[in-house]
Amino acid sequence: MADLEVDLVATDGKVWSGTARQVSAPAADGEIGILAGHTPILSVLRAGEVRVQPAGGGAPLRWHVDGGFLSVDSDMVTVVVDTVASGTGPASAGDRH
Incomplete structure (x- = not known):
């Protein structure tokens, strides 16, 4: 199965970047799931x-976001948010960006 290249960016800088099998996010009109080969999309x-299933396996990475947008094009997923708090992501649970 092909992988996605993912960038999660907050207004003050990059939060996470890497390869993933799947990305799920809270789109304005409902939950959206992204796999490799997804149609290009821009969503509020x-x-x-936001949940990312790393390509190497393991537990999903999770961040609580306060809104933003998600762009998908050619297996590249870019998530840009105003603020983000890590859940079980790579940073400690209390971090805010």
Whole structure:
């Protein structure tokens, strides 16, 4: 299965970048799931949880976001948010960007 290249960026800098099998995010009109080969899309995000399933396996990475947008083009996923708090992501649970 092909992988996605993912960038999660907050207004003050890059939060996470890497390869993933799947990305899920809280789109304005409902939850969206992205796999390799997804149709290009630009979507507004509402407050909720962004989840990334790393390509190497392991537990999903999670961040609570307060809104932003998600772009998908040619297996590249870019998530740009105003603020982000890590959940079980690579940073400690209390971090805010």
